[in-house]
Amino acid sequence: MSLAIAPVIPAGSLSGSVQPSLVSSDGGLLLRPWAVDDAVVLQGAFEDATIRRWHMRRMASRSEAQEWIASADRQWQEERAAQWAIVHAVGGEVLGRMSLRWMDLSQGLAECAYWVLPHARGQGVAPRSLATLSNWALNGAGFHRLELAHSDRNEASCRVATKAGFGLEGVRRSALLHTDGWHDMHLHARIQGEV
Template sequence: MTFTTTPVVPAGSLSASVQPSIPSQDGELLLRPWADDDVPVLQRAYEDPLIRRWHMQRVASPAEARERIAAYRRGWEQKRAAHWVITQAAGGEVLGRMALRWMDLQQGRAECAYWVLASARGRGVAPRALTTVADWALDEVGFHRLELVHSDRNEASCRVATKVGFAAEGMRRSAHLHADGWHDMHQHARVQGDA
């Protein structure tokens, strides 16, 4: 298919290199690609009741965790997604996950997704990690628009999105099926040039 516009993110600009590790502005966090050694922590994360509540997928075994990590790698290679482990820069403690999903390089658009382990909640991990990936995607890679959606019942994610400058754009009614039924989803976005 031929487009009438050139790609916002030039072809090859991501897949021509290995997925980067990205430090936070304060130097306290590091977003790094998932590794095979992360299988146990990934499986344990999806045992957390809060992560299970807001995420529709499960990781029920080491084999599923290995496959998920392999899928994360394929996402980068195929320029469809980028998934990082959020770690403490000093010592490498795993704190959570950050992702750019459904990357559309032609339009320069992607969706942000994240979770934070129970042991790291309340320490500002999610806002700092989201700021890190958004600044990298918009300023360094050249994405034009980053989206973030969350259940209207997930007030913590709404606070994170707002704090990081993702403007509220409205509600997508009955948009995602969770274990407890259909949820309305808040839509947020940050675009190039937003303060």
């Protein structure tokens, strides 16, 4: 059965090229695809209590981190998701993760997700990186709508979303099971053409 509408982003539009690296508007941050050499940092990130609290993923070994990185490359090729390491533009130190954790090209819809390593928190890394990703996704790649969901208890994530121009649209009640029980989830969104 065929669609009654043309896809917002035609299949092959993303996978037909190398996943781009993205530079923040101030030039201080670079979002680049994860590299095999990042496995140690990636594994270590999931030992941080804050990252563990808000994310369901656990990464117990370097080989598991390497597989996750290989999987991220496959997800880009299959146009299902896109993962970036957030790094200092000078020196390349890994500061966190930014992603389109799932993508629906036919609808031009994707969901953003992120985390920042402890030593980089409180420096505007997450909102600057989210704004960088959003600008590319909406203005370069052609997505129409980006969504972002976080626990209503995660105030830091709410601030990041708001600073990056993602308006709060509502609350999805008892929507996600965390290690400490069910959480209500805030739903934020940014739409193509919004500042």
